Amino acid sequence: MTVRLGVTGATGRMGREVIAAATSHVDCEVVFAVNRNPTDEAVDGIEIESASEFDSLLVDREPTVVIDFTGPESAVEYAEGCADAGVAFVTGTTGFDDDGREALEAASEDVAVLHAPNFARGVQALLNVVGEAVRNLPGYDVELVETHHNAKRDAPSGTANRLLSEIEANGNFTERTHGRDGEAPREEGEIGVHALRAGDITGEHEILLAGNHEEVRLTHRAEDRGVFAAGAVDAAIWIAGQKAGSYDFADVIAE
Numbered sequence: 001m002t003v004r005l006g007v008t009g010a011t012g013r014m015g016r017e018v019i020a021a022a023t024s025h026v027d028c029e030v031v032f033a034v035n036r037n038p039t040d041e042a043v044d045g046i047e048i049e050s051a052s053e054f055d056s057l058l059v060d061r062e063p064t065v066v067i068d069f070t071g072p073e074s075a076v077e078y079a080e081g082c083a084d085a086g087v088a089f090v091t092g093t094t095g096f097d098d099d100g101r102e103a104l105e106a107a108s109e110d111v112a113v114l115h116a117p118n119f120a121r122g123v124q125a126l127l128n129v130v131g132e133a134v135r136n137l138p139g140y141d142v143e144l145v146e147t148h149h150n151a152k153r154d155a156p157s158g159t160a161n162r163l164l165s166e167i168e169a170n171g172n173f174t175e176r177t178h179g180r181d182g183e184a185p186r187e188e189g190e191i192g193v194h195a196l197r198a199g200d201i202t203g204e205h206e207i208l209l210a211g212n213h214e215e216v217r218l219t220h221r222a223e224d225r226g227v228f229a230a231g232a233v234d235a236a237i238w239i240a241g242q243k244a245g246s247y248d249f250a251d252v253i254a255e
């Protein structure tokens with residue numbers, strides 16, 4: 001069955017990649033693509049419409065799923081629109097605060113909602129192994145470095161926050177130290193967190209574990225945003241058959 005997709009943030013870095021991935025996928029049809037500031041220029045043959053039309057497009061074009069890569073405020077608004085219209089919602093947007101996360105949970109009571117801070121399959125593998133590495137190296141110092149392009153809004157990245165949760169769940173850590181400045185010796189139990197922003201780097205995450213005169217580095221490097229878009233389209237196809245609830249990209253990969 002063809003999955004009918006709506007795309008938000010359509011002219012953004014990720015929106016364009018999602019349209020490219022979806023239009024070349026045999027199981028997908030892009031039925032609308034919206035942007036806050038629409039352009040006359042189509043993306044991969046898909047007309048860009050105004051985000052102000054989002055609610056009426058949900059009714060008129062009958063999408064099965066909306067894929068969103070925008071910002072935390074707009075993602076919540078789009079999720080609420082989808083919940084009202086009975087349309088499943090996939091978002092890769094990062095930077096949500098507690099209220100934003102709660103709003104996504106509330107939407108998932110009415111429709112299937114999948115939120116993943118990273119749609120790269122390699123990052124899912126990294127999330128699976130990082131806890132084991134920490135458990136195997138008790139007492140080793142842990143530092144996380146993430147590197148992204150100079151236009152990224154949130155820090156640390158959504159992926160970094162997810163990795164940090166895994167690290168904390170598997171070791172005795174007391175605090176996250178964001179960068180260091182001046183007299184700042186390392187405290188026992190801290191995890192150092194460092195966000196680098198430069199150029200047009202797609203996205204890198206490295207966890208350094210060091211102690212006992214040795215070091216282990218676990219690194220994921222995305223070389224192309226198409227990796228994220230392909231994962232998001234896979235998630236949209238998967239979620240089309242799911243009942244209301246809150247899902248993660250790990251659920252998609254598990255099948």
Ligand SMILES: NC(=O)C1=CN([C@@H]2O[C@H](COP(=O)(O)OP(=O)(O)OC[C@H]3O[C@@H](n4cnc5c(N)ncnc54)[C@H](OP(=O)(O)O)[C@@H]3O)[C@@H](O)[C@H]2O)C=CC1
Pocket residue numbers: 008009010011012013014015035036037051069070071072073074091092093094095116117118119120158228
């Ligand atoms: N989960 C994953 O695998 C990945 C997640 N991301 C996340 O996706 C999000 C978008 O990233 P990226 O594409 O690089 O960002 P861009 O800035 O390139 O694009 C953002 C898009 O969202 C729109 N937008 C932003 N704010 C609003 C708003 N308040 N209301 C309506 N539309 C809005 C922008 O519209 P306009 O053009 O009008 O400004 C633009 O189309 C970020 O949160 C990023 O962290 C990114 C890559 C992978």
Ligand SMILES: O=C(O)C1=N[C@H](C(=O)O)C[C@H](O)C1
Pocket residue numbers: 094117118148149152153156157158159160202203204
């Ligand atoms: O903004 C980005 O570009 C990315 N954001 C995601 C995040 O915050 O983790 C995922 C990816 O690293 C690219």
